[in-house]
Amino acid sequence: MSAKLSSMDFHPLRADLYLELHSRPFQVIPCHARITHIAVMITPEQRQQQFEHLQKLHRMLGEPWPEQEVSCYEHTIGPLRIRREVHMEFASYTFTNLETSEADPFTETGISPLPDGWLDQLAGTVVGAFHIEVRPSTQDALSELAFMRKYFEGMRLIGSSPQNGAARVLGSFQLHSDQFGRFMVLNHEMSDSQLGRLVQRLMEIETYRLMSLLALPLARDITPRLNDMDQKLATITQSLADNESLDEQALLAELTHIAARIEAYRAHSTFRFSATRAYHQLVLTRLEELREDEVSGHLTISEFMTRRLTPAVKTCEAVGERLEDLSRRVDRASDMMRTRVELAIQSQNQQLLSSMDRRSRIQLMMQHTVEGFSVVAISYYLIGLLKLVLDGLQDTGVIFNKSLILGVAIPVVMVLVFLGIRTIHHRFIRMARRQ
Incomplete structure (x- = not known):
């Protein structure tokens, strides 16, 4: 009794996979x-x-x-x-x-x-x-x-x-x-079947040959433009190697423009070049299946294809590889330019910090100077207030030596004001350090 598979779970593409080999x-x-x-x-x-x-x-x-x-x-x-x-x-x-x-x-x-x-x-x-x-x-x-x-x-x-x-x-x-x-x-x-296979291979060889050559005009059109971009990139790279004084922004803009053009060419040609490689491989496979013998005085189809088609395909592959190489070189040059710009920015930042540090020291010295004037000014106003108090006491009939008291109070007040300002100053420094 034969086994049945009707109850098993089949992949939805199972039938299509069987039919695919018989579709043509x-x-x-x-x-x-x-x-x-x-x-x-x-x-x-x-x-x-x-x-x-x-x-x-x-x-x-x-x-x-x-x-x-x-x-x-x-x-x-x-x-x-x-x-x-x-x-x-x-x-x-x-x-x-x-x-x-x-x-x-x-x-x-x-x-x-x-x-x-x-x-x-x-x-x-x-x-x-x-x-x-x-x-x-x-x-x-x-x-x-x-x-x-x-x-x-x-x-x-x-x-x-x-x-x-x-x-x-x-x-x-x-x-x-x-x-x-x-x-x-x-x-x-x-036989008729063998003849059908032979004719089918001939049709595929000629069709895939033409399809593979579609990329050749594109490769020829791109090549002069790649030469121009290659020369520009070589000039930029040499300038970076010579450590010349450069306009980094202008060079970065030029590199960005070159990179954009390369990506446009890659987007336009990648599929065509990939298709060329695939069609060329199909041509080579069909040529092997022919199993040719030479006809006296004539190139075989395989010899003709090898001599004419293969160099054309190699040209397309070379242009595709050159696009990839230029893209990598532009990326490296851009990285070098960005590194150069970052170093220049770091140098500017260091100079700016040094300048700020010098200004801070000058401001600190000015602050100490102002503190000295502040002690004198605050002491002057405090002595003035003390004199008004003493004048009021004298007017009420209290007898004392006002000049002596003011003379003694002046250095005492100045010392107290100085100590108070220093205490406030050190308190703010401690707060800044904690932050």
């Missing part, structure tokens, strides 16, 4: 087929517009249309197979024309069966667009190459024999007069 199955392509692949960059709004446009295509062809969007949609309508895949920042359309025809290669393509005008109204920005002609091999290598070269408008070709010679692939990796790229696949001994 390889196509099965017959030996004679004409394929057109188009990669279109889209915004979230354009993604919905594209899905509605796909529904419109089904209505135009008299077929039931899909009700819900999926990451990979495939449907065959007569001789036309439609496949749409939605990726992170682009959507790809693969149109396969399965109708038998004796026409020359690229005369009829995968988009030939589409209704007039439908493709022109497709929302988004086209990045990659190319035709693939799949034909059976004649088993004659020389005649095959001569046959294939005729349909690439005299352009230099790149090609190989993938899967240990089971097929032959040639392409130019350039735009032709119809603004599409071109590839030709001659099948020697592949």
